[in-house]
Amino acid sequence: MARVAFLGLGVMGGPMAAHLARAGHDVCVYNRTAAKAESWVAAHGGRFATTARAAAEGAEFVMACVGNDNDLRSVCLGDDGALAGMSAGTVFVDHTTVSAQVTRALHEQASQVGVGFVDAPVSGGQAGAENGVLSIMCGGAEEDFTRAAPVMDAYARIARRMGDSGAGQIAKMMNQICIAGLMQGLSEALHFGEKAGMDGRAVVEVISQGAAGSWQMQNRHGTMLDGAFEHGFAVDWMRKDLGICLAAADEVGASLPVTALVDQFYKDVQSMGGGRWDTSALIARLRKLGGEG
Numbered sequence: 237m238a239r240v241a242f243l244g245l246g247v248m249g250g251p252m253a254a255h256l257a258r259a260g261h262d263v264c265v266y267n268r269t270a271a272k273a274e275s276w277v278a279a280h281g282g283r284f285a286t287t288a289r290a291a292a293e294g295a296e297f298v299m300a301c302v303g304n305d306n307d308l309r310s311v312c313l314g315d316d317g318a319l320a321g322m323s324a325g326t327v328f329v330d331h332t333t334v335s336a337q338v339t340r341a342l343h344e345q346a347s348q349v350g351v352g353f354v355d356a357p358v359s360g361g362q363a364g365a366e367n368g369v370l371s372i373m374c375g376g377a378e379e380d381f382t383r384a385a386p387v388m389d390a391y392a393r394i395a396r397r398m399g400d401s402g403a404g405q406i407a408k409m410m411n412q413i414c415i416a417g418l419m420q421g422l423s424e425a426l427h428f429g430e431k432a433g434m435d436g437r438a439v440v441e442v443i444s445q446g447a448a449g450s451w452q453m454q455n456r457h458g459t460m461l462d463g464a465f466e467h468g469f470a471v472d473w474m475r476k477d478l479g480i481c482l483a484a485a486d487e488v489g490a491s492l493p494v495t496a497l498v499d500q501f502y503k504d505v506q507s508m509g510g511g512r513w514d515t516s517a518l519i520a521r522l523r524k525l526g527g528e529g
Contacts, residue, residue: 237259237260237261237262238261238262238296238297238387239261239262239264239294239295239296239297240256240261240262240263240264240295240296240297240298240299240387241263241264241265241266241285241288241291241292241295241297241298241299241318242256242263242264242265242266242291242298242299242300242301243265243266243267243288243291243292243298243299243300243301243302243311243318244266244267244268244300244301244302244303244307244311244332245265245267245272245273245276246301246302246303247362247365248301248331248358248362248365249267249300249301249302249331249365250272250276250365251362251365251366251368251391252299252301252331252365252370252390252391253265253276253280253299254276254279254280255368255390255391256299256387256390256391257280257281257282258280258390259389259390261387261390262282263280263281263282263283264282264283264284264285264291264295265277265282265283265284265285265291266284266285266286266287266288266290266291266311267284270284270286273285287316288311288312288316288317288318288321289315289316289317289318289320289321290316290321291318291321292318292319292320292321292322293321293322295322295326296326296327297326297327297328297329297383297384297387298318298322298326298327298328298329299329299330299331299387300312300318300328300329300330300331300332301331301332301358302332303332304332304334304476305334305335305338307332308330308332308334308338308342309338309342312328312342312345312346313342313345319345319346319349319351322346322349322351323350323351324349324350324351325350325351325352326351326352327351327352327353327354327380327383327384328342328346328351328352328353328354329354329356329384329387329388330342330353330354330355330356330357331356331357331358331372332357333357333405333408333412333476333477333480334355334357334405334480335405335480335483335484336355336402336405336406336484337402339353339355339375339401339402339404339405340401340402343355343376343401343402352376352377352379352380352383352384353376353380353401354374354375354376354377354380354381354384354404355374355375355376355401355402355403355404355405356372356373356374356375356384356388356395356404357372357373357404357405357407357408358370358371358372358373358408359371359372359373359408359411360393361468361469362467362468362469364393365391368390368391368392368393369391369392369393370391370392370393371392371393371394371395372388372392372394372395372396372404373396373398373403373404373405373407373408373411374395374396374397374398374403374404375397375398375399375400375401375402375403375404375405375406375407376397376400376401376404377400377401378397381397405480406484408477409477409480409481409484412474412477412478412481413478413481413492413495415452415474415515416474416478416494416495416498416499417494417495417498418450418452418453419452419456419498419515419516419518420494420497420498420501420518422450422452422453422456422457422460422516422519423460423516423518423519423521423522424522425448426440426457426460426461426519427519427522427523427526430461431526436457436461437457437458437461440453440457444457452516456468456514456516459514459516460516460519463520463523465510465513465514465516465517465520466512466513466514467514468514468515468516469514469515470511470512470513470514470515471502471505471506471510471511471512471513471514471515471517472506472511472512474502474515475499475502475503475506478495478498478499478502479499481495482495482496482499498518501518501521502515502518504521505517505518505520505521508520508521508524
């Protein structure tokens with residue numbers, strides 16, 4: 237068992253840290269809103285700290301799952317940042333979806349103080365975090381990944397090293413590009429079926445078993461047909477992720493025409509008041525265009 241600090245107790249980080257505690261690790265948590273950290277400790281045991289640095293002091297591994305590039309910098313850097321409290325030979329594991337640039341910059345700063353840095357964004361959503369079955373895409377030195385992998389096993393279905401620093405974030409971008417296209421395609425299919433008078437659930441029962449099947453189809457078609465979007469991965473966060481994808485595509489010279497288009501469709505959903513709706517809310521945009529509300 238390891239001494240672990242976990243920074244960020246949102247809908248993903250809270251359950252992930254809980255799995256670490258249940259696995260028997262010695263867990264100290266930090267959250268920007270201290271009351272959330274206190275509640276987590278009351279529910280799961282362990283300890284909480286009032287700064288990222290204090291949480292990281294004495295930890296062998298520091299895990300983070302925060303919001304964006306700036307949030308990650310804030311918990312890593314400065315006098316109260318985690319790197320100031322970490323000892324040489326320890327490992328920082330970042331589960332946040334951020335740009336590859338900030339990942340590589342923090343990897344360099346960590347290496348200067350002898351700390352390993354693994355970028356390890358996750359896929360599987362809130363349900364995956366709660367059930368401990370996340371897919372984790374990692375970048376960084378093989379030695380650091382190998383050391384951190386048994387700790388990540390507490391909440392992972394699969395964790396694999398994709399390459400050097402930043403490779404995990406690039407893999408997560410590929411994941412989000414796939415999801416954007418899949419969600420738009422599924423939304424169009426279900427919307428078309430509605431207009432054509434078909435029973436969407438009956439159709440999905442059949443086509444989900446064939447070449448069109450996907451996780452999104454299996455897990456989201458019912459709520460999409462019901463118009464229920466108050467769950468899952470928020471449109472606001474998806475637009476953040478797709479912005480990272482599109483910026484990276486410009487840097488490497490990749491063309492992402494469908495991703496760019498779906499990003500604008502999500503912008504339309506935001507304008508409908510759906511920023512906190514699940515990414516499957518793309519169908520709500522189509523219904524609005526079709527005069528259904």
